[in-house]
Amino acid sequence: MLNKHWEYVIIGTGPAGLGAAFELLEKKVKGKILMLDREKFSTGGLRNDCKMNFTYPVGFPQEFWEKEEAHHYLDRVENILKPPVKQKNNLETYQKRCRPLDVNLLEIRQAHLGTDGGLELIKELTARLRESGVTIELGREVLEVSENKVRLEEGEISFDKLIIAPGRKGFRFLQSAMGSLDIDYLDNIIDIGIRVETEEEHYPIVRDYYDPKFHFPGRVRTFCTNSGSAHVVRERYTSKNGSTYYSVNGHAYSKKERNGLVNFAMLKTVRLTEPLASGQDYAEMLGLQAALLGGGKPIMQRVGDFRMGKRSKLASFNDDLYSFKPTLDCTPGDLSLVMPGKILRAIWKSMKELDTIIPGILHPSTIMYYPEIKLYANKPEFRDRTFRVKDNIWMIGDGAGTSRGITAAWASGIRAAESMV
């Protein structure tokens, strides 16, 4: 049975929550620290591929982070995590090809642990926290939050100070917490796009640069590239009315046998203005539309079929040109039937530009999976730059829009915890 009162409660054991917990220990706070997570295994997004980016602005929403302060926190994150930083080669060659197209290839300091390496890191970090006296309770979902209590199925716990870091998948919980705490929020920005899967020989840049970040005109970018033993996966979401839909995603193992495949997202950022609608409701509608046409699964289409203007069928995946099997079981279909025209056009144009920079990506066998949705924009009205929303409550991480990746989520945790003490 848990104590009824804790000085510090942290909801979520993802990188944002971990960053806060380590900072509270660093500051040698006197009170007891409790971390709660609804999953049985810690911890959030560190589990998936675990690429860590150490260059601003990757992962840092610029409205909340200046370059210098982000780098100050990035140094501290790197000091705790000590990941092996990857080499990059031949950047100038790629950058030269980008310039005439007005495409920007960011030069990012990167580390990559893979999903297997991420699991080891999580075990090590949580063991360190437990040894230092932090209580980590897994499989405990927080159902409700008030100004001095959180409610679990097992009962209520009171706190002096609270960090809420439930990640993107906790967006509905965050919204309900903002409702009960009477905090205004904005959720007008979302990223929608596709996941591309191809053979490594058609995207060989990954041998020079593990996760190349291309920014195209039209607010399209590459995101979360995986190679080695790379797999496309799906995340399950439940809509407001209880229907299921999926977003695709990707990850890779670093220690398993290579499968010769690469995957990465092509995302377009959409900012909704007048009449201001909820980005999440919009994304949900698109997710449900894809699930409807995919018979409950995401949709996939070969580039060869897309170019010919015809849907993919099972046969599209058996021909001699189609030399690899999709790593995710999806429904062969037609992207142009499910994607909004403006998003599809912007992404296809960027794919053509990418194919000019790295010839091969538009090989007929390349697969485009849809939808990839990033639900991270539940931005609360913060009281200050430390992500405080009430005198004793902070909201951080991807769910609250203070980060878009592991290192920035961790940095958000440090910043909030500094302000707590």
Ligand SMILES: Cc1cc2nc3c(=O)[nH]c(=O)nc-3n(C[C@H](O)[C@H](O)[C@H](O)COP(=O)(O)OP(=O)(O)OC[C@H]3O[C@@H](n4cnc5c(N)ncnc54)[C@H](O)[C@@H]3O)c2cc1C
């Ligand atoms: C497949 C995949 C691959 C990714 N690859 C990378 C990558 O390589 N590099 C990178 O930088 N980023 C990557 N990301 C993004 C990265 O995971 C996030 O940016 C990061 O995890 C955000 O951290 P967070 O702490 O805000 O949230 P999370 O890591 O999502 O953690 C939130 C935690 O809160 C818990 N929670 C939610 N609601 C409740 C509740 N009501 N009660 C109790 N607990 C709750 C969740 O179970 C979860 O463990 C990837 C994401 C996915 C899904």
